[in-house]
Amino acid sequence: MVEDVVRTLGFLCLGSRLRRIGERLQADTQQVIDEAGLGIQAGQYPFLAAIDRAGPLTIGELAQAVGITQPGATRTIGQLLELGFVDMQPAPDDQRRRLVSLSDKGRELVDHSKATIWPRVAAAVADLCGDLDGPILEQLAAIEDGLAALPLLRRSTVTGPHALSAAQ
Amino acid sequence: MVEDVVRTLGFLCLGSRLRRIGERLQADTQQVIDEAGLGIQAGQYPFLAAIDRAGPLTIGELAQAVGITQPGATRTIGQLLELGFVDMQPAPDDQRRRLVSLSDKGRELVDHSKATIWPRVAAAVADLCGDLDGPILEQLAAIEDGLAALPLLRRSTVTGPHALSAAQ
DNA sequence: GCTAGATATATAACATGTTATATAACGTTC
DNA sequence: GAACGTTATATAACATGTTATATATCTAGC
Incomplete structure (x- = not known):
């Protein structure tokens, strides 16, 4: 079994992970829509x-x-x-x-x-999210608001000298 | 100001929303990478x-x-x-x-x-997620595992007759 | 040993986001 | 009134996911 690195790397790959989950959810939602034959x-x-x-x-x-x-x-x-x-x-x-x-x-x-x-x-997704340990919708709102307020480039809590010089 | 319907509609648009946030996070991450000149x-x-x-x-x-x-x-x-x-x-x-x-x-x-x-x-994203009201990484893992275990199509908690007949 | 089904990857085509640019229309300033 | 900057949208090109299909290789069964 291959390790899911996007999951393992946590915050480093959060962007890829959110996109991935989003695409899967959209694909699953599409199945519900297709079953209803709505075109x-x-x-x-x-x-x-x-x-x-x-x-x-x-x-x-x-x-x-x-x-x-x-x-x-x-x-x-x-x-x-x-x-x-x-x-x-x-x-x-x-x-x-x-x-x-x-x-x-x-x-x-x-x-x-x-x-x-x-x-x-909405009910199916609410069911999926039913056992989560926190209010996912509010958390996502906080992330969106947080990104709008202060982009990643301006967030840096790493202590010590910043290695900003270009690699090779 | 135009209403953000993806945010307003909550669980109905969760897939689109996660993709959207994922793309923004990836774009922000890309800025950090570009500033370091890593190509x-x-x-x-x-x-x-x-x-x-x-x-x-x-x-x-x-x-x-x-x-x-x-x-x-x-x-x-x-x-x-x-x-x-x-x-x-x-x-x-x-x-x-x-x-x-x-x-x-x-x-x-x-x-x-x-x-x-x-x-x-990783530190910048952790900072972004620092004030969230719950462990976002575990929650995302639960969503992924939940989707894998039971796709949306098989989740239905809506009571009453299901209108599965095709629209018009 | 040969054949058919399975497996792994490459490629084509499509979907949907983006950035860059072109075009049309509007409004402000001179 | 004309010109220039701004605004709104369309289009082109690109990026990156998908599904479908083609090709090459392997393996099991006969």
Whole structure:
């Protein structure tokens, strides 16, 4: 059996580890969605949820709401357009901006998801996290806030001389 | 200010959220590595660490050690070969398998990193996680083990009839 | 000994994040 | 009013994960 070094190395590999767990959770969530035959990607749901909650949003606002860069949001909204779940029109007061809203089909999908899949996924993940020794969601919020407040580069608690000179 | 729906939706978007935090942590780690001028990607370090700890490993073993699929490991090892940090030769007893080992240059990088960058990154991340209300590393281990033991699809604590029929 | 199934890796194609850059539109200043 | 800086989005290119498939090698069974 091969040692899981990402797990073993703990804080050193926390970034890789969080991504890994995130991908597995997204893959598992995708299975639940596929079983329901909804024809949507797990990563697309947060966009629909954002519009559902806030009404029509611009590409930039959607990028912020979901926490990715603007080109990433542009691509995913393009996919949702092709799938017919959203509509897009230029903002009346500023033609640079485009407003993305739910189409009838998207509205239907969101209403259905809120009634069925979303509670199912949320409950399954809550079950997975049920025995954890701490409030994982708050802890993740603290990590995100902590990174925003003070990036790693500015955190250094290593005592002694810093070997910042370049290797070889 | 736009609402962060991934944060707001909690367990429903945990997968996206973990990926997001993981990417940010990797990006921050990359900044620390770049400042040290080491010419390596944060995602490549676990491969070197695995070989450092266990000696020469096959592609398949490296994929397992780092927790990604075999084609992903093949690609990253290819990059480390080009950078000159690893060597590769066919296993003497089975020509299907290739054994990846640290080159002299790779050995030098790992020894240097263990003395400088790795403690620095680990300390910075430990600092970031210092005020958390629970042992995050153990919690992540519990999540990974929980997912492996029982995928989301088989977790369902929602009471009442399951709306598994396909939407529209 | 030969064949078929299994195993290990490489490659292709795809998905989804990123950074860099181009283009269009807006607003402020002169 | 024109020009320049800023803002918003689209597109290109890249990075890195995935699944699917191809190729090479090994082993067990007949």
